[in-house]
Amino acid sequence: MILLGSDHGGYQLKAAIIEFLAQRGISFEDCGTDNGNSVDYPDFGIRVARRISEGTAEKGILICGTGIGMSIVANKFPGVRAALATDNFMAQMAKEHNNANILVLGGRVLDPHKACGMVAAWLDATFEGGRHQGRLDKITHLEQELRCR
Ligand code: RB5
Numbered sequence: 236m237i238l239l240g241s242d243h244g245g246y247q248l249k250a251a252i253i254e255f256l257a258q259r260g261i262s263f264e265d266c267g268t269d270n271g272n273s274v275d276y277p278d279f280g281i282r283v284a285r286r287i288s289e290g291t292a293e294k295g296i297l298i299c300g301t302g303i304g305m306s307i308v309a310n311k312f313p314g315v316r317a318a319l320a321t322d323n324f325m326a327q328m329a330k331e332h333n334n335a336n337i338l339v340l341g342g343r344v345l346d347p348h349k350a351c352g353m354v355a356a357w358l359d360a361t362f363e364g365g366r367h368q369g370r371l372d373k374i375t376h377l378e379q380e381l382r383c384r
Contacts, residue, residue, distance in 0.1 A: 238295035240266040240283040242276035244342045245298025245305075251347035252296060252340075252354055261358070264292075280308035287336050288312035295337045296354065302341035309337050313378045316371070321345070326353035330360035332367050 237256065241249040246268055256263045266282040268274045276299040283295040297305035302319040309317035317337035318329035321344060329335035338357045340350050362368075 236292060237261065237263040238266055238283045238286060238292045239263055239298075240268075240279040240295065240305075241298040241342065242268055242274050242279055242300070242304075243271050244276070244300030245302075245340070246271050246342070248298050248340060248342035248345065248347060248350055249296075252298075252351060255351040255354065259355075276304040277308045280305045284309040284312040284315045284317065284337065288314045290314075293336065296340065297337055298340045298342050300341060300343040302339040302344065306339045309339065313382065314375075316374075320353055320357070322349075323353055323356045326357040327360045330357050331363050334362040334367070334371060 239249055239253065253263065253265060267279055280297055283297055286292040287295055297309055297317065299305045306317050306319040309315050315337060316333055316335045317339050318333055318335035319339040320326040320329055321341070326338060329338060335357070338354065340353065
């Protein structure tokens with residue numbers, strides 16, 4: 236199950252991705268926003284990233300105008316690895332090397348066709364583990380160290 240969240244800048248692209256996921260029979264939950272009215276991206280990024288950090292959901296897709304704001308907020312949460320991608324290669328690497336549990340996209344950067352291809356690339360890729368796991372472990376240790384302060 237994939238959690239989806241966007242602000243107004245990502246709302247239209249989120250709608251296209253929802254259609255794509257539905258066509259593929261992939262389950263998802265839309266955490267808003269529900270229309271193109273101006274909202275604050277942290278409110279929706281937090282809804283998605285909190286659940287992934289707590290372990291009640293495994294993965295998510297966040298979309299704002301550029302993807303930058305959503306990346307900043309989502310990566311505040313321990314255990315969240317939110318990757319902003321702008322092409323297929325980055326989306327694939329986000330899973331293979333970074334085991335990204337949130338894919339972040341820019342609604343004002345990507346056309347829907349390209350974005351759906353990126354979602355597929357991220358979903359279909361497999362984390363390679365090995366040396367990449369060691370690097371993620373270092374990030375986990377850092378999170379633990381910073382939480383103890
Ligand atoms: C909203 O206008 C815009 O700032 C937001 O969607 C996002 O791009 C922020 O990073």
